[in-house]
Amino acid sequence: MPLDKEAIFRTKARLHDYIPIVGRGTIEALYALAERLSGKTVVNVNSTFSGGGVAEILMRMVPLLNQLGVDTRWMVIKGNESFFTVTKKFHNALHGKREDITPEDYALFLEVSNKNMEEMQLTGDILFIHDPQPVVLIKKKGEIGEKWVWRCHIDVSNPDLDVWNFLYQYVVDYDATVFSAPNFARKLPNRQFLIHPSIDPLSDKNKDLPKETIEKVLDKYGLDMEKPIILQVSRFDYLKDPIGVITAFEMVRKNIPCQLVLAGGTATDDPESDKVLEEVKDRASDNPDIHVLLIPPESDIEINALQRAATIVMQKSLKEGFGLTVTEALWKAKPVVASAVGGIQLQVKNKFTGLLCHSIDGAAYALRLLLSNPEYASWLGKNGQEHVRQNFLITRHLKDYLLLFLSLYHYDDVIYL
Amino acid sequence: MIQKVLEWLFNNWLSLSAPIIVFIAFIVVSIWSRKRLFSYLERVFSQMGWEERRTFLDKTKTPFLQWCLILGAYISIQLSPLPLNLKAFLGKILSSLFILSLTWTIIVLLERILHIYLKKMDIFPSGTITIIINGLKIAFLVVAILIMLDLWGMPITPLMLMLFIAVFIAIFAARDEIINIFSGLEIARNNLIKTGNYLKLESGEEGYINEITKTNIHIKTPDGKILLIPNSRMLRSVVTIIKKQLKQATQPFRFSARLHLKELTGLKAANVYDLVDMLKKVDDAVIYYHTHNFIEEFQYLTPQPANDFALWVSDALGDQVLSEKLSNIDTFEFSTIGALRERIIDVIQEEIAKRQDINNAPSGREFHFIRSISAVIPTPYVAHDLREFIEILKLVSLDTLYFHIFESRLRLHKGVNDFSIWINDCLGEKDLADEIAVLDPYTYTLEGLRSMIIGIVEKHLEREYAVG
Numbered sequence: 001m002p003l004d005k006e007a008i009f010r011t012k013a014r015l016h017d018y019i020p021i022v023g024r025g026t027i028e029a030l031y032a033l034a035e036r037l038s039g040k041t042v043v044n045v046n047s048t049f050s051g052g053g054v055a056e057i058l059m060r061m062v063p064l065l066n067q068l069g070v071d072t073r074w075m076v077i078k079g080n081e082s083f084f085t086v087t088k089k090f091h092n093a094l095h096g097k098r099e100d101i102t103p104e105d106y107a108l109f110l111e112v113s114n115k116n117m118e119e120m121q122l123t124g125d126i127l128f129i130h131d132p133q134p135v136v137l138i139k140k141k142g143e144i145g146e147k148w149v150w151r152c153h154i155d156v157s158n159p160d161l162d163v164w165n166f167l168y169q170y171v172v173d174y175d176a177t178v179f180s181a182p183n184f185a186r187k188l189p190n191r192q193f194l195i196h197p198s199i200d201p202l203s204d205k206n207k208d209l210p211k212e213t214i215e216k217v218l219d220k221y222g223l224d225m226e227k228p229i230i231l232q233v234s235r236f237d238y239l240k241d242p243i244g245v246i247t248a249f250e251m252v253r254k255n256i257p258c259q260l261v262l263a264g265g266t267a268t269d270d271p272e273s274d275k276v277l278e279e280v281k282d283r284a285s286d287n288p289d290i291h292v293l294l295i296p297p298e299s300d301i302e303i304n305a306l307q308r309a310a311t312i313v314m315q316k317s318l319k320e321g322f323g324l325t326v327t328e329a330l331w332k333a334k335p336v337v338a339s340a341v342g343g344i345q346l347q348v349k350n351k352f353t354g355l356l357c358h359s360i361d362g363a364a365y366a367l368r369l370l371l372s373n374p375e376y377a378s379w380l381g382k383n384g385q386e387h388v389r390q391n392f393l394i395t396r397h398l399k400d401y402l403l404l405f406l407s408l409y410h411y412d413d414v415i416y417l
Numbered sequence: 418m419i420q421k422v423l424e425w426l427f428n429n430w431l432s433l434s435a436p437i438i439v440f441i442a443f444i445v446v447s448i449w450s451r452k453r454l455f456s457y458l459e460r461v462f463s464q465m466g467w468e469e470r471r472t473f474l475d476k477t478k479t480p481f482l483q484w485c486l487i488l489g490a491y492i493s494i495q496l497s498p499l500p501l502n503l504k505a506f507l508g509k510i511l512s513s514l515f516i517l518s519l520t521w522t523i524i525v526l527l528e529r530i531l532h533i534y535l536k537k538m539d540i541f542p543s544g545t546i547t548i549i550i551n552g553l554k555i556a557f558l559v560v561a562i563l564i565m566l567d568l569w570g571m572p573i574t575p576l577m578l579m580l581f582i583a584v585f586i587a588i589f590a591a592r593d594e595i596i597n598i599f600s601g602l603e604i605a606r607n608n609l610i611k612t613g614n615y616l617k618l619e620s621g622e623e624g625y626i627n628e629i630t631k632t633n634i635h636i637k638t639p640d641g642k643i644l645l646i647p648n649s650r651m652l653r654s655v656v657t658i659i660k661k662q663l664k665q666a667t668q669p670f671r672f673s674a675r676l677h678l679k680e681l682t683g684l685k686a687a688n689v690y691d692l693v694d695m696l697k698k699v700d701d702a703v704i705y706y707h708t709h710n711f712i713e714e715f716q717y718l719t720p721q722p723a724n725d726f727a728l729w730v731s732d733a734l735g736d737q738v739l740s741e742k743l744s745n746i747d748t749f750e751f752s753t754i755g756a757l758r759e760r761i762i763d764v765i766q767e768e769i770a771k772r773q774d775i776n777n778a779p780s781g782r783e784f785h786f787i788r789s790i791s792a793v794i795p796t797p798y799v800a801h802d803l804r805e806f807i808e809i810l811k812l813v814s815l816d817t818l819y820f821h822i823f824e825s826r827l828r829l830h831k832g833v834n835d836f837s838i839w840i841n842d843c844l845g846e847k848d849l850a851d852e853i854a855v856l857d858p859y860t861y862t863l864e865g866l867r868s869m870i871i872g873i874v875e876k877h878l879e880r881e882y883a884v885g
Contacts, residue, residue: 025814029674032794157781179681182785187683194679194787341781350732352718386717403678403792413702414828415792 013060013202015067021201022395030395033402034068036417041071042405043124043145047087047133049076053197053324054130054153057397060200064398070405075120077134083112087133090167093160094132106166110136126405135170147408150174153197155184155321155342175408180322181343193404196346197322198397199331199388204300206331209308217305221261221293228258228311228371233303233328235264236277239319241339244360246283246290248316251364253289256371260284263293263306307332312370312377316363320344327392330354330384335377337366347392353384429498436493443489451481472529480522487515513565520561524554544631545601593647597632600648610634610651613662615804615882618646619655625804641808660882663802666843670806670836672798672813675820677713677791679706684786688734688777692726692784693765699786701754705828706789708748708757712823716815716863724748726761726784733778739768749857752832791824803844806836807874815863822858822866834858836870849877 019027044062046054058074065072079087086105093099113136122137127145129137131153141148150171156164156179164186171177171188178193179185185192199206218225230249234240242262249260262280266273277294284290295302307313313329315338322343329336330347336354338344348354355366370377390396406417426433455474462470491511494504528550535546559580566573588595604610610626616636617623624638634651636644646654682703686692696704707725723744731740742764751757769775778784798813800806810818821835831838833854841850852873858866 023814025674025812025817028796029676029794029814029816032674032796033676033792036794182681182685182787183781183783185681185683192681192683194681345782349715349728352715383718387715390716391714399676400678403676403790406792407678407680407790413700413788413790415790417792417794 013064013200015064017202018393018395022389022393026395026399030068030398030402033399033406033417034065034070037070037402037405040126040405041073041124042126042128043122044072044074044128044130045077045120045122045134045137046074046130047077047079047084049074057197058130060203060394061398061401064394065401068398068402070402073124075122077113077116077120077137079112079116079133082108084133090132090163091154093163094154094156094167096158096160099160099163101160101163113137126408129174132167135167138170138173141173147175147405148173149176149178149404149408151178151195152184153180155181156186157183159186176404178404181346183342191407193400193407195397195400195404196343196392197324197327198392198394199324199327200394201331205304206328207304209301209305213301214305214309217302218309220302221291221306223261223291223309224259225309227289228256229261229306229309230258230312230314230367231261231263231306231310231329232314232316233263233307233325234315234317236262236266236273236280238272238276239317240264241316241318242276242280243283244318244363245314245316246280246287248314248360248363248367249290250287251361252367252371253287256368258311258371259289259291261291261293261306261310263295263303265295265297303328304332307334310334312337312367314363314367315339315344316357316360317341317344323347326354327388330381331388331392333378333381333385335370335380336384337363337370339363347387348384349387352380353387354380432498436496439496440489440493443485443492447482447485447489451478451485454481469530469533472533473526476525476529477522480518483518484515487511487518509568512568516561516565516568520557523557527553527557545598545605548598548631593649594632597648600652601629601631603652604629604634604648609658610656611662613802614658615660617657618651622646637808639808639811641812660804660878663804663878663882664844664846665802666800666839668839668843670800670839670843672796672800672809672817673793673820674796674814674816675791675793675824676816677789680788680790682786682788685783686778686786687783688775689730689736689739689765689769690775692730693762693769695784695786696758696762696765700788701758701828702788702790703786704754704758704761706787708761709789709823709827710787712859712863713815713819718862724761726765729778729784733782733784734776736776739765742768747857747859748827749859752827753830754827757827791828793820793824803840803846803849803874803878807871807878810867810871810874815867818863818867846877849874852877 015027015030042065044058046058048055050059062072062074086101086109089099089101089105090109093101113134116134117137117140120137122140122144124144125146127137127148128151129135129148130151135150138148138150172190174190176191176193177185177188178195180195180197182194185194201207215225223229230252232240232242232245234242236242245262246260249258252258253260262284266277277292281292284292293306307329310329311334313326313334313336315323315326315329315336317323317339318341320339320342323338326336326338326344326347330353336348337357338348338354340348340350340356340358345356348356350356355370357363357366370380406415455478459470459474462473467473491508494507494511497504499507531550531553532546535549536543563573563577566576610616610629612626612629614626615624616626622636622638622644624636624644626634627637627643628635631648633645633647636646638644682699684695684699686695710725711723711728724746727740727743730736730743743761746757746760746764748757751760796813796817798809798817800809825831825835826833837850837854840846840853853870856866856869856873861869
């Protein structure tokens with residue numbers, strides 16, 4: 001299936017636009033790397049053109065790689081509803097959740113995968129396969145392409161071993177695998193690279209906003225512009241510990257005037273999220289300083305405005321993936337209080353780019369510390385912003401992908417290009 | 418007709434033979450006198466030590482003979498019994514030939530000798546020299562044409578008037594250019610402003626002179642822009658020459674950038690015993706990553722956190738004593754990764770020996786060993802002297818600075834940073850090279866390090882190359 005051009009051109013950012021943010025040298029280096037890939041075609045394969053983090057990343061990366069002169073394409077596999085129900089089960093199982101996966105499910109997965117192998121007009125030199133859904137395409141390795149890479153966007157450190165062992169037989173045939181964080185990976189016999197996710201500073205979710213837009217959003221949700229805002233942006237999920245956030249806030253609110261904003265949506269594939277939302281609303285109903293905002297999808301500007309208006313951003317998750325909401329907050333130079341879980345630890349270096357906590361009391365203490373010491377909070381925020389600039393923007397992601405493609409053809413730890 | 422001519426020749430053979438004899442005599446005397454004269458001139462010029470004598474003698478030897486023969490022919494014609502009007506006509510032809518030959522010889526000599534002399538004087542840029550020579554050539558040619566026209570009785574006054582008007586219009590049209598050219602000549606004559614000088618104009622612009630052309634001077638400003646200052650403005654302006662011409666490197670410095678990718682080894686440690694075991698096994702690229710990762714990842718922080726091992730021991734194991742000991746390892750002391758690895762292992766083992774219990778990291782907070790994959794790419798930036806070096810250092814990415822300072826010294830086993838090697842080997846500035854070499858780069862942010870190196874080189878230039 002060819003690339004959905006309308007979708008791809010929705011990304012209007014030009015590489016030149018990133019120069020004021022990351023510097024000319026960074027963009028020049030990208031061009032220099034891309035030049036070394038001249039003549040190679042990179043083909044990305046995943047399961048959807050829209051919806052989900054992978055599609056969002058590819059939507060931005062593919063046009064930028066092409067701007068750099070690397071012939072980059074994007075294809076998706078086809079599958080019916082039953083197939084995607086199975087892959088959703090796989091996804092949950094790889095995250096360690098107990099799922100009832102039957103032999104028929106595995107058979108269906110293989111049947112659809114084989115059909116895709118027959119029908120897809122796969123070409124290219126580097127085949128970049130994203131996540132488990134298209135993993136079986138590796139069986140085409142002998143016929144198509146020079147190098148095959150499996151990009152695993154999910155945490156497979158503690159998976160359901162039945163599912164993992166099933167996928168393992170395909171994963172090991174790839175020339176290399178890529179993980180988002182060291183503790184998301186499993187030991188594999190092939191080369192494993194570490195490439196963190198990124199945010200796009202020019203996207204609606206992260207671009208600079210005029211003061212009026214921010215005020216309009218605060219006004220819309222009835223927030224007091226004079227009172228410090230503590231914000232957590234996340235879907236309503238027990239793993240994001242919204243009740244813990246409220247408890248910590250209440251401890252702080254006793255002595256320091258401030259307001260709490262819990263902003264997020266409910267997940268359609270998670271029946272628990274409505275229940276969590278109700279519980280949160282109940283818990284917050286007596287406190288006028290707690291605002292529970294159900295934000296519809298595609299409200300990137302509103303989320304951006306709330307993050308920019310916040311005094312402190314929290315992410316008190318009990319379990320977390322990479323935690324891109326933390327990256328977004330850091331990019332906006334906000335002091336962050338976050339749990340030391342998942343990819344958050346890569347972004348928040350305790351007392352350098354934010355404060356890590358391990359309990360509700362720890363979170364409350366960190367909030368009090370930051371609200372009482374705005375200069376220290378500001379220092380952490382600025383450090384956090386620089387940390388993201390150096391390590392978690394899309395330009396770094398582009399650099400890593402280019403280096404990954406080049407590394408597939410070199411085996412030394414110092415490569416002279 | 419032929420019979421009439423033969424008859425005339427027969428009747429006048431005596432009056433004809435005299436001019437022929439005179440002409441033949443002129444040929445003989447000319448050849449003889451040319452030989453003697455040019456031998457004499459060769460001797461005299463040699464004694465004078467005139468280097469361009471060969472060019473002069475070569476270019477005038479043939480014309481000299483031509484001029485003698487023209488003179489001989491002229492005298493012969495005057496002695497001949499030819500009619501007066503014919504004599505006058507032939508005289509004009511010979512005079513014209515003489516003027517043409519003389520003009521051509523002068524032009525050739527001008528082109529060769531003047532070019533050499535003006536170049537030797539080194540006060541005019543090559544463009545100006547070409548203009549001077551071409552101007553003189555045109556002037557001589559115009560004078561020759563006017564003399565010939567006058568000789569042939571043509572009215573030259575209107576022509577001279579037209580020529581004057583044309584020259585006036587040309588001068589008026591190109592007045593700025595001409596003013597700039599003459600200003601350029603004046604600047605060149607003063608011999609104060611030269612390529613490589615660092616100067617400041619009263620209007621505030623400053624920078625290094627990149628190039629001097631016949632009409633303007635190219636100044637490269639500290640932020641890399643090129644300013645074209647017209648020579649006339651330069652002449653009118655109060656100019657402060659701050660620095661003299663810089664020493665040129667025997668080999669230019671080519672800047673490279675280093676970009677890195679992280680490769681997972683799949684190895685992890687849950688406590689200090691595991692850590693030591695793995696430290697003994699992993700390759701140098703892993704040790705390098707964990708002792709240098711912070712420099713790039715936290716390049717904006719002063720002080721930067723110490724190495725990854727110290728941070729993990731503190732954060733995940735809660736072992737502050739060991740963390741402090743690991744933080745205190747000065748990476749700059751080591752010139753090989755092997756030696757650095759040994760030191761880290763020794764520090765941990767010494768501390769373990771004192772302990773009865775050790776802590777395990779909580780699940781999910783193990784130490785993951787990562788290998789650094791470096792890609793080195795050449796950049797378009799090349800420095801030929803210290804000023805260019807500084808200007809480029811201000812522009813290059815931090816990846817470039819990192820490569821030449823950290824990666825080259827330790828990972829590529831050079832022992833010293835690339836900048837010091839170049840400054841010492843290619844510029845012969847040993848003191849400056851040493852001053853940069855002893856700088857401990859691990860105690861600065863990368864931006865701080867960039868400023869520090871630029872500051873050291875600026876001070877050196879101020880000291881060594883400032884005027885006065």
